[in-house]
Amino acid sequence: MRFLLVEDSEDLAKAVASRLTLEGHGVDHAATLADASHFLGTAPYDLILLDISLPDGDGRDFLVRERAARRDTPVIMMTASASVSDRVMTLDQGADDYITKPFDFGELQARCRAVLRRRDGAVDNRRHFAGFIFDQLGATLTVGDDIRELRARELRLLEILLSRPGQAYSKAHLIDRLFSFDEEVSDNAIEVYVGRLRKKLDGSGARLETLRGVGYRLIPE
Amino acid sequence: MMRPFDPARIVSLRRRLVWQFLVLSAVLVLGLFLVVGWVADRASRASQDAVLGAAVTAITEGIRSVDEGLELDLPYATFSMLGAMGDERIFYLLTVAGQGVTGYEDLPPPPTPATDMAPVFYGADYRGARLRLASVGRMMLIQNRLQPVTVTLGQTRLGQAAIARDTARSAAWAALGFMLLALPVALLAAQAVLQPIRTLADVMGRRGPRDLRPVRHPTPRELAPLLRALNGLIARLRAALELAETFIFEAAHRIRTPLSLVRAEAELALAETSDEATRIRLRRMVRAIGESSRSANQILDHAMVMYRTDQYAAAQVDLAALSRAVLRAIDPIAEMRDIRVTHDIAACIIQGDERMLEIALRNLLDNAIKYAAPEGHVDLTLTCTGTEATLAVTDDGRGLSDDPAQLIGRFRRGANVGDTGGSGLGLTIVTEVAHAHRGRFQLKSGEKGGTCALLHLPLP
Numbered sequence: 001m002r003f004l005l006v007e008d009s010e011d012l013a014k015a016v017a018s019r020l021t022l023e024g025h026g027v028d029h030a031a032t033l034a035d036a037s038h039f040l041g042t043a044p045y046d047l048i049l050l051d052i053s054l055p056d057g058d059g060r061d062f063l064v065r066e067r068a069a070r071r072d073t074p075v076i077m078m079t080a081s082a083s084v085s086d087r088v089m090t091l092d093q094g095a096d097d098y099i100t101k102p103f104d105f106g107e108l109q110a111r112c113r114a115v116l117r118r119r120d121g122a123v124d125n126r127r128h129f130a131g132f133i134f135d136q137l138g139a140t141l142t143v144g145d146d147i148r149e150l151r152a153r154e155l156r157l158l159e160i161l162l163s164r165p166g167q168a169y170s171k172a173h174l175i176d177r178l179f180s181f182d183e184e185v186s187d188n189a190i191e192v193y194v195g196r197l198r199k200k201l202d203g204s205g206a207r208l209e210t211l212r213g214v215g216y217r218l219i220p221e
Numbered sequence: 222m223m224r225p226f227d228p229a230r231i232v233s234l235r236r237r238l239v240w241q242f243l244v245l246s247a248v249l250v251l252g253l254f255l256v257v258g259w260v261a262d263r264a265s266r267a268s269q270d271a272v273l274g275a276a277v278t279a280i281t282e283g284i285r286s287v288d289e290g291l292e293l294d295l296p297y298a299t300f301s302m303l304g305a306m307g308d309e310r311i312f313y314l315l316t317v318a319g320q321g322v323t324g325y326e327d328l329p330p331p332p333t334p335a336t337d338m339a340p341v342f343y344g345a346d347y348r349g350a351r352l353r354l355a356s357v358g359r360m361m362l363i364q365n366r367l368q369p370v371t372v373t374l375g376q377t378r379l380g381q382a383a384i385a386r387d388t389a390r391s392a393a394w395a396a397l398g399f400m401l402l403a404l405p406v407a408l409l410a411a412q413a414v415l416q417p418i419r420t421l422a423d424v425m426g427r428r429g430p431r432d433l434r435p436v437r438h439p440t441p442r443e444l445a446p447l448l449r450a451l452n453g454l455i456a457r458l459r460a461a462l463e464l465a466e467t468f469i470f471e472a473a474h475r476i477r478t479p480l481s482l483v484r485a486e487a488e489l490a491l492a493e494t495s496d497e498a499t500r501i502r503l504r505r506m507v508r509a510i511g512e513s514s515r516s517a518n519q520i521l522d523h524a525m526v527m528y529r530t531d532q533y534a535a536a537q538v539d540l541a542a543l544s545r546a547v548l549r550a551i552d553p554i555a556e557m558r559d560i561r562v563t564h565d566i567a568a569c570i571i572q573g574d575e576r577m578l579e580i581a582l583r584n585l586l587d588n589a590i591k592y593a594a595p596e597g598h599v600d601l602t603l604t605c606t607g608t609e610a611t612l613a614v615t616d617d618g619r620g621l622s623d624d625p626a627q628l629i630g631r632f633r634r635g636a637n638v639g640d641t642g643g644s645g646l647g648l649t650i651v652t653e654v655a656h657a658h659r660g661r662f663q664l665k666s667g668e669k670g671g672t673c674a675l676l677h678l679p680l681p
Contacts, residue, residue: 009478015485022492053474080474080481097550102481102514105488110553151596152559172500176491180557181508182591 001046001112001125002026006036006062007078008054016049019105024163032056040071047112048075050095060093067094074115078103106180110152113137129162130220131205143204153178154197161208161218170215234418238411239404246400253396258389265381266353273355274340276303277374280313281357284370291317291363291370307380312347314373317363328373331356335371350377417441421448433459473521477514484510519646522580526650530657535572540610540678543575544603547582551590559596562586569605572681573658581654584647585614585674592618592672610678617671621664651676 003020007013008031017027028043030036033056039045052059063075077090077098090098096115099108116125117137125136133142139155141148150158156178160169171190178193179185194216198208207221276299283294293315303311314324329345335358342355354375361370417440424438435452484507491503544566555562589599593616602613648664651674655662660678667673 009482012478012482012485015482015489018489019485019492022489080477097553100514100518101477102484102510104511105485106557107554110557114553114556152556170495172497173492176488176500176504181504181511183558183595 001116002028002044004028004030004036004039004045004048004073006030006033006048006054006059007051008032022163023105023109023159033059033062036062040066040073045073047116048073049078049108050075051078052080052090060090063090063095064093074119076108076111076115104180106156106177109156127162129165129206129218131203132201134158134162141200141204143202148200150200151196153193154200157193157197158218161216165218165220168211168215168217173215234415235408235411238414239407242404242407242411246403250393250396250400254389254393257392258385261385261388262382265385266378269353269376269378269381270342270355272302272305273353273374273376274342275299277340277355277357277372280374281359281370281372284315284361284372286361286363291315291322291361293323303376309377309380310350312352312375314371316371316373317361318368324373328375329354331373334358334369336369345375347375350379351382352376353378353381417444425451433462473517476517480510480514516646519584519650522584523646523650523653526577526580526653526657529574529577530653533574533657535574535658538571538573538575538578540569540571540578540603540605540612541566543578544582544601544612547579547586548601551583551586554587555590555599558590558593560590560593561596561598562590562601563598564601564603566601566603567605569603569610571610571658571678573678577654577657578678581651581676582612582614584650585612585676588647589614589616589618589672589674592616594618594671605680608680610680612676612678614674614676615667615671617667617669620666620670620672648674 003025005013005017005020005027007016007029010031013029013031017029020027028039028045030039031054033054036048036050040048050059050063054062059077063077066073066075074096075094077095078101079090079098080101096118097111099111113136127134127136131143134140135142136155136159139150139152141150141158157174160174160177171187174190175185175187178190194208194210201208205221207219209217209219211217279296279299280293283296285292285294300311303309312325312328314326314328315322327347329343329347329352331341331343331354333341335341335356337359340355340357342353345352345354352375354373356371356373358369358371360367362368363370421436421438421440421444424436433455435455436448438448440448487503487507487510491500491507494500494503544564548562548564552562586599586601593599597617599617600613600615602611602615604611604613648662652662655676655678658678660676663675663677665673665675
């Protein structure tokens with residue numbers, strides 16, 4: 001997916017962008033609303049992550065202008081204030097969702113997915129790999145005529161493995177990206193999801209390989 | 222330095238006004254008594270002087286010089302005139318060259334000797350009574366010698382003084398009567414004067430707590446300084462509140478933005494490290510940041526609920542629509558944890574504060590998702606009977622180990638929460654929202670394990 005990140009803090013923008021790139025997304029960063037307009041005029045984006053206070057204005061006003069001009073790229077507001085009225089207001093002004101800083105990347109991803117799913121059909125997010133088609137938004141894996149539904153963590157696991165096919169990921173790394181940090185999980189918890197995903201990948205022409213002492217990787221058979 | 226507040230020092234303006242009226246009236250009555258007495262005394266003395274002067278002149282004119290000496294022809298009409306003055310005693314003295322000839326020789330002489338026919342009037346005490354005297358002097362040729370003859374006539378003024386006193390007393394009584402008649406009028410007047418103050422107080426009292434507009438109620442000119450001071454105070458209060466709101470927003474922004482950076486960097490570092498010890502440290506760090514922002518959110522929610530409870534204004538709330546909106550917002554979080562959220566929402570409209578209800582419901586669902594079993598299930602049921610709407614949030618987690626009443630207290634957390642993060646404010650917030658709506662919040666063990674949280678809200 002292609003994101004436009006509108007955020008004035010250079011450091012935070014860099015970190016968020018790196019993190020999104022890690023997930024396999026493309027990210028452009030605009031530090032001001034003027035930059036954001038410029039980017040939006042030159043390339044199509046799947047989703048805009050919009051901060052509220054920017055040096056050249058209020059993100060909410062920008063959003064209102066965008067919607068008034070019938071440009072309806074999905075927007076998730078990033079707010080530093082957790083006040084309810086603020087949140088309600090941003091939704092009334094045409095935001096698709098909001099997320100309060102500091103946010104959990106897992107939550108951001110989940111929200112992005114939920115927003116894009118609601119905007120059904122706006123984004124074609126299907127990926128072909130080996131012998132299967134992976135629909136991230138629909139949370140399905142299609143092998144031939146067989147459509148297999150994926151649960152959220154199976155989906156996340158496949159997303160991570162597919163972002164760099166062939167690369168090995170350690171158990172610890174996968175746990176960090178699959179579970180939120182306030183959950184209690186044992187290192188072996190990942191084995192459950194690996195087992196399930198393996199079953200769903202059956203006959204897909206791809207193999208979820210265990211590298212003893214290293215981790216897991218996805219490779220075509 | 223401010224004096225400590227002493228309730229005994231409170232004065233009643235009304236009582237003060239009435240007292241001032243009474244004291245002033247008493248002084249006026251006394252003054253009137255004295256002035257009328259003095260004027261009446263003067264008037265009676267003037268008429269007595271006229272009669273005495275005429276009498277003494279008449280007597281003097283009746284003195285004739287004869288060979289043997291003097292012949293006095295007392296004019297009786299004069300005495301009947303003096304008798305008309307009332308029951309007074311009369312004294313007289315005739316002197317020739319300073320020697321008493323006839324009458325009361327010890328009668329006090331005039332302060333200045335009378336020299337011609339114009340009488341000299343004076344007062345003196347004589348034989349235990351106050352006398353008014355008139356004296357006339359003239360030169361007469363007696364036995365071929367020109368000698369001064371003086372006639373002095375004195376009259377007591379017992380009756381006259383009594384009349385003057387009576388007059389003064391009558392005047393005083395009349396004044397006292399008027400004063401008593403004026404007293405209720407004064408009370409009414411005091412009331413009328415104080416009425417604008419009462420009206421102003423009413424106007425202020427009827428205001429809602431959020432109403433910080435300046436007071437524009439018409440008041441008498443005398444109350445203008447009070448009104449100005451009041452409006453000044455309101456303006457300062459409004460400025461302080463605005464400052465506090467801006468400050469909270471600013472503070473939240475300034476703290477959350479760097480925290481986001483710390484979290485993002487820590488998560489990036491986590492993704493890149495392969496060292497287990499570093500990884501554990503970074504995980505702890507991210508977790509602490511998550512907890513701090515969660516606590517901050519709940520503290521803000523709590524502050525918001527307290528604030529809105531203070532100025533609770535019920536409006537129509539579509540509880541079903543609100544429930545769906547909250548579910549939609551919370552769904553991605555449930556999905557992240559592979560928790561299935563089901564709902565059964567009946568149509569339900571209640572009277573309440575939508576923001577507070579949203580906060581309560583969000584906290585309930587947040588809690589349920591947090592404590593649900595891994596890949597568990599959370600359910601939201603909204604039922605509506607004739608008298609009550611009930612939001613029931615059920616999870617399939619480890620359930621309650623403590624007395625539910627204990628868990629509702631501020632910053633209280635169950636003994637079996639383990640490592641699950643939380644501030645312990647969530648249930649307090651829900652309870653406060655329930656109370657603000659005259660409802661009830663109940664926490665009990667679910668039928669199939671887990672916890673069931675019930676928020677009962679009365680229907681209008």
